[in-house]
Amino acid sequence: MKNTAFEVQFEGVGRTFAVPRNSRTSRAANTALGNAANAEPREVLSDITITVAPGELVAILGTSGCGKSTLLRIAAGLDTGYVGDVSIDGTPVFGIDARCAFAFQEPRLLPWRTMEKNVALGLPRGFDKVAGAQRVAELLALVGLSASAHLRPREVSGGMAQRASLARALARNPGVLLLDEPFGALDALTRIKMQDLLLEIHAAAPTTILLVTHDVDEALQLADRVVLLGRMPGQPGSTITELVTVPGNRPRDRGNAELAEIRAHLLEGLGIDRHVH
Amino acid sequence: MSTTTDSALAAPARSNGSAPSGSVRSARNTAPAVKTRNARNPRSSRTRISRTRGGRLLISSILPLAILLVWQIASTSGLVSVAQLPSPEMVYLAGVDLIQRGLLGPFIGISLQRVLIGFTIGAALGLVFGAIVGLAKVWEQFFGSTFGAIRAVPSLAWVPLLLLWLKIGEESKLTLIAIGAFFPVYTTVAAALRHVDRQLVEAGRAFGLSGVALFRTIQLPAVLPAVISGLRLALAQAWLFLVAAELLASSAGLGFLLLDSQNNGRTDRVILAIILLAIFGKTTDALLSLFEKWAVRRWA
Numbered sequence: 295m296k297n298t299a300f301e302v303q304f305e306g307v308g309r310t311f312a313v314p315r316n317s318r319t320s321r322a323a324n325t326a327l328g329n330a331a332n333a334e335p336r337e338v339l340s341d342i343t344i345t346v347a348p349g350e351l352v353a354i355l356g357t358s359g360c361g362k363s364t365l366l367r368i369a370a371g372l373d374t375g376y377v378g379d380v381s382i383d384g385t386p387v388f389g390i391d392a393r394c395a396f397a398f399q400e401p402r403l404l405p406w407r408t409m410e411k412n413v414a415l416g417l418p419r420g421f422d423k424v425a426g427a428q429r430v431a432e433l434l435a436l437v438g439l440s441a442s443a444h445l446r447p448r449e450v451s452g453g454m455a456q457r458a459s460l461a462r463a464l465a466r467n468p469g470v471l472l473l474d475e476p477f478g479a480l481d482a483l484t485r486i487k488m489q490d491l492l493l494e495i496h497a498a499a500p501t502t503i504l505l506v507t508h509d510v511d512e513a514l515q516l517a518d519r520v521v522l523l524g525r526m527p528g529q530p531g532s533t534i535t536e537l538v539t540v541p542g543n544r545p546r547d548r549g550n551a552e553l554a555e556i557r558a559h560l561l562e563g564l565g566i567d568r569h570v571h
Numbered sequence: 572m573s574t575t576t577d578s579a580l581a582a583p584a585r586s587n588g589s590a591p592s593g594s595v596r597s598a599r600n601t602a603p604a605v606k607t608r609n610a611r612n613p614r615s616s617r618t619r620i621s622r623t624r625g626g627r628l629l630i631s632s633i634l635p636l637a638i639l640l641v642w643q644i645a646s647t648s649g650l651v652s653v654a655q656l657p658s659p660e661m662v663y664l665a666g667v668d669l670i671q672r673g674l675l676g677p678f679i680g681i682s683l684q685r686v687l688i689g690f691t692i693g694a695a696l697g698l699v700f701g702a703i704v705g706l707a708k709v710w711e712q713f714f715g716s717t718f719g720a721i722r723a724v725p726s727l728a729w730v731p732l733l734l735l736w737l738k739i740g741e742e743s744k745l746t747l748i749a750i751g752a753f754f755p756v757y758t759t760v761a762a763a764l765r766h767v768d769r770q771l772v773e774a775g776r777a778f779g780l781s782g783v784a785l786f787r788t789i790q791l792p793a794v795l796p797a798v799i800s801g802l803r804l805a806l807a808q809a810w811l812f813l814v815a816a817e818l819l820a821s822s823a824g825l826g827f828l829l830l831d832s833q834n835n836g837r838t839d840r841v842i843l844a845i846i847l848l849a850i851f852g853k854t855t856d857a858l859l860s861l862f863e864k865w866a867v868r869r870w871a
């Protein structure tokens with residue numbers, strides 16, 4: 295395994311979703327979102343500036359709809375309509391970025407492929423076939439899906455699908471790992487197992503990880519730093535309202551007083567802009 | 572596939588990953604074993620007759636046999652004149668007669684050939700244009716309304732033009748059939764491609780796929796079932812247009828047999844031609860549906 299980890303830099307990044315007048319599909323999408331005919335351009339992210347060091351694990355917290363997924367999509371090159379600069383390893387992101395691997399908020403597995411073949415989709419292009427099969431088997435074992443390797447997505451539970459999606463992203467052996475609520479559909483026990491797994495993988499082959507989560511405790515357990523996205527007064531879009539460096543080495547003691555204080559602070563931050571949206 | 576034995580059926584069906592489809596399939600193949608299986612396994616008492624192979628054959632042959640029976644009674648009881656409705660036997664004899672004259676074989680051959688060639692050309696073009704239009708908005712705007720307008724033209728309206736341009740040769744018939752086969756494929760493929768789950772496409776792109784690789788990995792498998800039902804529709808259309816083409820201008824084929832027999836008052840041959848069209852239409856469709864089953868099992 296190559297030990298790559300890239301720096302990720304956001305410089306004044308903002309994103310406004312425009313409403314093209316003559317596009318049928320986007321109008322339909324907007325109706326679906328609830329803001330019908332008179333929808334206007336909406337600024338979702340404003341002026342996000344942060345540099346994530348190589349190998350750092352940064353958790354992104356924020357209320358639903360504040361733009362967390364959008365931020366990850368921008369980093370991956372999947373969203374190109376942003377303003378500002380994004381660079382990975384010093385070079386600007388241009389188009390889909392092969393240095394990133396994405397575990398989406400939804401599992402997004404191909405329904406006609408088995409779990410095994412779905413995970414194999416994540417392997418880097420031109421990966422040796424035999425070595426690839428072996429790597430897929432390893433990853434399936436890591437996420438506890440060995441017994442389900444030959445099942446189709448519709449035959450597995452939501453949590454199993456989500457673990458397969460995580461394994462698919464890991465298969466890339468990426469320099470930047472973008473995880474959008476990767477443990478959202480898991481029960482408490484599996485969740486802790488997967489969190490430990492992520493930390494193990496991170497310790498063994500340090501990649502840079504951007505981890506979106508709703509869960510403050512998860513952020514405090516896993517991350518080196520925690521970013522809180524929220525709205526500043528007078529600004530329409532979300533920006534970084536808090537940037538906390540989490541003290542102590544992992545695994546961290548949940549009862550730690552300092553952590554409890556940070557936790558309370560972050561929770562308060564999450565509550566503040568609850569009236570928005 | 573149907574070689575499943577009783578003992579194999581009794582084996583636990585849920586042993587591995589293929590359990591769900593496996594158990595359904597085994598339930599279908601239980602024709603001779605229904606009784607013993609029911610006795611052994613109370614759950615399978617829900618196996619209906621409609622689920623077994625022999626049962627399905629039985630149910631689906633009731634109506635054709637009934638029609639044959641009514642036909643026989645109606646034609647032999649004097650209820651309808653034999654000139655109006657010849658008996659099944661007379662239709663059969665008409666068939667034998669045509670075979671002996673060496674006409675039926677070539678007629679069937681030429682009709683099948685026209686359908687298959689016309690269908691292949693039309694379906695292939697439909698696949699290509701459907702893919703182009705379904706994948707790129709620009710091409711949808713470019714072709715969409717024009718093709719929509721051409722599609723709105725009733726099939727028979729093409730005949731005079733095709734005859735003027737291509738004369739009465741094979742080309743005019745093949746073109747007509749190809750037009751008929753083109754549109755079902757074109758529309759289903761284009762629509763299916765437009766509705767491929769965008770999130771899956773995005774996931775594919777995020778994992779480095781683009782162009783042909785993206786199409787092969789995500790879009791093609793996603794639309795395959797729709798493509799195949801489009802092909803089945805197109806095949807039905809091809810037979811429809813074949814008869815239209817042969818009725819209007821031909822000297823051989825099942826459509827010609829229909830027209831010629833009508834002119835000579837040979838109701839027996841008309842009915843024979845209709846039955847043959849039904850049989851060949853159904854058989855070719857059944858072949859495609861086998862292919863469809865395979866593709867759905869493989870991809871969906």
Ligand SMILES: Nc1ncnc2c1ncn2[C@@H]1O[C@H](COP(=O)(O)OP(=O)(O)OP(=O)(O)O)[C@@H](O)[C@H]1O
Nearest residue numbers: 311327338356357358359360361362363364365399
């Ligand atoms: N393609 C789009 N077109 C228009 N608006 C969009 C689009 N994508 C996202 N948005 C808007 O951007 C905002 C942020 O969306 P995003 O998915 O990034 O939220 P999130 O923070 O990930 O929320 P959640 O925690 O619920 O996943 C939402 O209000 C959404 O309506």
Ligand SMILES: [Mg+2]
Nearest residue numbers: 362363399474
């Ligand atoms: Mg999200």
